[in-house]
Amino acid sequence: MQYYPEVLRQLIDELKKLPGIGQKGAERLAFFLIKRPHENVKSLSDAIIAVKEKIKICSSCNALAESDPCRICSSSKRDAERICVVEESNDMFFIEKMGEFNGMYHVLQGVISPINGIGPSDLKIESLIERVKHSPVKEVIIATNPNMDGETTALYLHKVLSKDGVKVSRIARGIPVGGELEYVDEVTLMKAFEGRTEMK
Amino acid sequence: MQYYPEVLRQLIDELKKLPGIGQKGAERLAFFLIKRPHENVKSLSDAIIAVKEKIKICSSCNALAESDPCRICSSSKRDAERICVVEESNDMFFIEKMGEFNGMYHVLQGVISPINGIGPSDLKIESLIERVKHSPVKEVIIATNPNMDGETTALYLHKVLSKDGVKVSRIARGIPVGGELEYVDEVTLMKAFEGRTEMK
Numbered sequence: 205m206q207y208y209p210e211v212l213r214q215l216i217d218e219l220k221k222l223p224g225i226g227q228k229g230a231e232r233l234a235f236f237l238i239k240r241p242h243e244n245v246k247s248l249s250d251a252i253i254a255v256k257e258k259i260k261i262c263s264s265c266n267a268l269a270e271s272d273p274c275r276i277c278s279s280s281k282r283d284a285e286r287i288c289v290v291e292e293s294n295d296m297f298f299i300e301k302m303g304e305f306n307g308m309y310h311v312l313q314g315v316i317s318p319i320n321g322i323g324p325s326d327l328k329i330e331s332l333i334e335r336v337k338h339s340p341v342k343e344v345i346i347a348t349n350p351n352m353d354g355e356t357t358a359l360y361l362h363k364v365l366s367k368d369g370v371k372v373s374r375i376a377r378g379i380p381v382g383g384e385l386e387y388v389d390e391v392t393l394m395k396a397f398e399g400r401t402e403m404k
Numbered sequence: 405m406q407y408y409p410e411v412l413r414q415l416i417d418e419l420k421k422l423p424g425i426g427q428k429g430a431e432r433l434a435f436f437l438i439k440r441p442h443e444n445v446k447s448l449s450d451a452i453i454a455v456k457e458k459i460k461i462c463s464s465c466n467a468l469a470e471s472d473p474c475r476i477c478s479s480s481k482r483d484a485e486r487i488c489v490v491e492e493s494n495d496m497f498f499i500e501k502m503g504e505f506n507g508m509y510h511v512l513q514g515v516i517s518p519i520n521g522i523g524p525s526d527l528k529i530e531s532l533i534e535r536v537k538h539s540p541v542k543e544v545i546i547a548t549n550p551n552m553d554g555e556t557t558a559l560y561l562h563k564v565l566s567k568d569g570v571k572v573s574r575i576a577r578g579i580p581v582g583g584e585l586e587y588v589d590e591v592t593l594m595k596a597f598e599g600r601t602e603m604k
Contacts, residue, residue, distance in 0.1 A: 207500040209470040211458045215451040221444070223436050224429070235494045236423050237452060238459055238468060244421070245456045249449040251415040252437060256445050258411045259438055268438060270409040294435045300407040 212238070264335070266311040266328045268293040276300075276309060283307045285342040289332065289361060291315045291349060299347065307345070310335065315353040316360055324360055332361070336370055343371040350377045350395075412438070464535070466511040466528045468493040476500075476509060483507045485542040489532065489561060491515045491549060499547065507545070510535065515548055516557040524560060532561070536570055543571040550577045550595075 208216065212234060219230035237245055261267070262274035269275060276282055286307030290296050296309045312327045336344065344365055348354035362372045377395035379388050388396075408416065412434060419430035437445050461467070462474035469475060476482055486507030490496050496509045512527045536544065544565055548554035562572045578596035579588050588596075 207497050209459060209468065211451070211454045211470060212468070215455045218448040218451040222433055224432070229424070231494065232424070233422055234455065238455060242456050245452055248418040248421070249452045251411070251418040252445055252449045254411045255415045255434065255438060256442050259409060268409065268412070270411060292435070294431065297407050
């Protein structure tokens with residue numbers, strides 16, 4: 205039985221494919237869109253298409269960007285001696301938002317995950333090794349996620365990059381600022397103790 | 405400072421305008437869309453535009469529909485003696501989903517809300533009165549939401565429609581099926597007692 209007009213059902217089906225949006229959420233979004241002025245809805249639709257058509261992958265750092273090389277790779281103001289390695293482009297954007305890191309990036313486009321059959325050769329690791337070899341990089345900061353796959357990847361990168369005499373560091377794991385000890389898992393607590401710094 | 409490529413920022417801004425979607429949610433959706441194949445993203449974009457271009461308002465019941473008169477108003481299989489009055493088209497679709505009601509609908513396109521300055525003349529009440537006068541309607545079932553505005557509207561409709569000698573009924577308010585007495589507010593509990601039915 206078909207309750208919705210066909211075009212409305214199609215829109216709900218498309219919206220349901222988005223992450224975190226179920227039947228109820230999709231219905232709510234669809235009715236919201238129907239009520240909005242035509243030009244607002246058009247600008248959403250255009251923005252969706254534009255992002256697919258205009259976003260490229262930077263051939264140097266593999267990040268999503270509007271130009272190749274990307275804004276960061278082509279900037280002379282960035283510190284070319286430090287490369288921050290992240291799993292995905294969004295991790296890079298989040299670090300950029302922080303505004304504290306002024307080095308370069310390298311996006312792995314994933315993470316070593318034996319359970320999902322993803323090995324080092326499936327990631328942009330070879331090109332990272334090449335970059336480290338042929339540029340003035342002194343430190344590689346590994347900012348993969350602090351979970352099992354991220355740690356595996358960090359260990360692997362440490363192993364292959366240390367050969368080149370470059371410093372390999374890992375972002376700190378510890379209690380989130382504003383968090384409370386009692387709500388943190390034991391592994392995080394252990395990492396917080398291991399990574400303690402002297403107060404001066 | 406601009407962290408995201410321009411087209412990506414535009415998409416995130418557009419997605420943030422959707423109900424229940426904040427900055428983080430919009431970023432998550434945007435990155436999801438970037439990773440999806442082009443044709444899938446195109447079909448979402450097309451569905452958004454199609455729904456705006458093809459959805460009409462039925463001139464009889466005021467529901468969102470692909471044709472005018474809508475599928476229900478033009479059907480000879482529906483019971484023309486009962487009209488269910490709802491606030492919005494989505495309420496109609498939800499009732500249709502239930503599959504138990506076989507009558508017609510009338511969408512008010514809103515609800516009487518003195519606090520928002522919405523009076524009876526802002527709603528499709530005049531056309532409901534006309535429909536009741538000029539059709540074989542025997543019962544008007546008022547299915548506005550059981551909140552203050554919905555109840556106000558129900559009382560108003562009862563007053564103006566009773567003149568025509570038509571039966572005006574109100575959907576039952578009570579404990580939701582699967583709910584528990586202790587979690588229900590007092591007014592709902594009172595309505596559940598008032599609306600009790602004899603067990604036979």
